[in-house]
Amino acid sequence: MVGDAAFPLKLYLMRPYPGQNLTHQKRIFNYRLSRARMVVENAFGILSSRWRVLHRRINLHPQNVDTLVLAACILHNFLLAPRENVRMLEEAEQQRRNLPAVRHMGGNRASRERPVM
Incomplete structure (x- = not known):
């Protein structure tokens, strides 16, 4: 340091x-x-x-603070050149569209669970 x-x-x-x-x-x-x-x-x-979160004390574990600062750097660099990033975002969207659809997924609600006796 x-x-x-x-x-x-x-x-x-x-x-x-x-x-x-x-x-x-x-x-x-x-x-x-x-x-x-x-x-x-x-x-x-x-x-x-x-990123205003960096203006005050960050109540996180030191390893998570490192991750937060790294994420802020990555987002900062990403936002510096948004036109260059459009292609990457479009490719990611195309890959997402090619994924198979998920069928018949119900919610995991406790009221639907049967009690165990």
């Missing part, structure tokens, strides 16, 4: 080197880390402006 100096130092977090008198390599690292963080923040800003 990428963070700035405000985040605590953790094994899973990359943050810039502190201080003013840094070597050339450390300055380059800080610059590249800052650019990476800005790209991520900008991308999340674009996503959150389209």
